Amino acid sequence: MLQRPTLPEKDVYTLADLASWPDTGTWLAVLGQPIRHSLSPAMHGAALAAMAVRDARFRDWRYVRFEVAPAELPAALKAFHEKGFRGLNLTVPHKVLAFGLVKKIDPAAQPVGAVNTLRSTAEGWEGFNTDGHGLAHGLSDELGATLRDSHIILLGAGGAARGAAVECLQQACASLWIANRTQGNLDTLLQALQPLAGGRRVQGFDPRQPPAELPAGALVINATSAGLKEADPRPIDLALLPRPAGVYDMIYNPAETGLLTDARARGLPSANGLSMLVHQGARSLEIWSGVEVPVEAMKKAVKNTLGR
Numbered sequence: 294m295l296q297r298p299t300l301p302e303k304d305v306y307t308l309a310d311l312a313s314w315p316d317t318g319t320w321l322a323v324l325g326q327p328i329r330h331s332l333s334p335a336m337h338g339a340a341l342a343a344m345a346v347r348d349a350r351f352r353d354w355r356y357v358r359f360e361v362a363p364a365e366l367p368a369a370l371k372a373f374h375e376k377g378f379r380g381l382n383l384t385v386p387h388k389v390l391a392f393g394l395v396k397k398i399d400p401a402a403q404p405v406g407a408v409n410t411l412r413s414t415a416e417g418w419e420g421f422n423t424d425g426h427g428l429a430h431g432l433s434d435e436l437g438a439t440l441r442d443s444h445i446i447l448l449g450a451g452g453a454a455r456g457a458a459v460e461c462l463q464q465a466c467a468s469l470w471i472a473n474r475t476q477g478n479l480d481t482l483l484q485a486l487q488p489l490a491g492g493r494r495v496q497g498f499d500p501r502q503p504p505a506e507l508p509a510g511a512l513v514i515n516a517t518s519a520g521l522k523e524a525d526p527r528p529i530d531l532a533l534l535p536r537p538a539g540v541y542d543m544i545y546n547p548a549e550t551g552l553l554t555d556a557r558a559r560g561l562p563s564a565n566g567l568s569m570l571v572h573q574g575a576r577s578l579e580i581w582s583g584v585e586v587p588v589e590a591m592k593k594a595v596k597n598t599l600g601r
């Protein structure tokens with residue numbers, strides 16, 4: 294029977310801890326800064342516990358969090374690989390940086406320019422981006438919606454928006470309308486997406502002045518960080534849009550942003566980003582384990598941790 298590895302129990306590890314890392318066990322970790330509030334250890338821990346019940350191979354798998362500064366990332370990736378870690382998740386601020394540091398990139402992640410999941414191979418790390426998968430499955434679970442053939446109104450032009458836009462185009466959405474506060478950031482994103490447009494309409498606009506041609510029945514996806522704080526403005530006024538089919542906010546904490554409150558008041562189907570978080574994590578664990586993973590156990594663990 295496989296033994297659970299022993300190491301000092303800590304909420305957050307640092308690179309200094311790697312020097313005395315046990316050489317038994319199968320290790321997974323999330324790297325970020327700050328990392329203390331990451332929900333990933335609870336989510337993956339719950340999945341691994343359930344997986345270990347039906348398959349002894351997973352009894353020595355553990356998932357931990359590491360505080361890693363951007364300047365430390367190149368050395369950190371080398372050290373985690375040498376220590377034999379099976380997989381890593383990357384969160385703020387490492388997703389773009391790691392893209393340039395890994396040996397191989399999954400072709401689907403190439404146009405995203407960012408990776409959130411690394412799998413160890415003999416040659417080095419292989420990078421994936423599971424955020425798009427998370428979004429697509431979150432939309433399907435919560436709103437019964439598909440990206441394919443849908444008109445999408447995407448809010449934001451940062452990293453999350455870029456991942457979402459690439460997924461929308463890879464999944465053959467009907468059209469993609471992107472609103473962002475800062476025109477320069479919007480232009481950069483639109484330019485990066487051009488090679489993927491494939492004849493579809495991909496158009497930017499100012500969220501304060503939505504164009505008259507916006508389609509009714511679109512899915513509105515918030516990929517801005519507006520709504521994380523109570524005092525934040527709405528990323529868009531839903532009253533300025535033709536009636537959408539639904540509103541999905543990638544933010545999951547708070548559970549209901551101002552945008553979601555507005556959607557509810559208008560009787561629109563709506564959901565927060567918790568399902569996206571869970572599905573991107575589930576996909577990472579599938580990549581590392583090669584088996585189907587218990588998504589419901591992961592969702593329950595995240596909800597418990599958030600006190601919902």
Ligand code: NDP
Nearest residue numbers: 449450451452453474475478516517518519543566569570
């Ligand atoms: P970035 O910092 O890369 O981008 C932030 C975006 O938000 C930019 O488009 C920025 O616009 C916009 N923005 C910020 N503040 C405001 C504001 N007050 N009003 C209008 N627009 C604003 O962040 P990310 O792309 O990494 O993350 C965006 C959000 O997505 C975060 O809330 C994050 O938590 C969430 N997320 C959720 C995930 C999940 O699994 N559910 C996964 C990944 C991200 P501008 O260009 O004008 O500055």
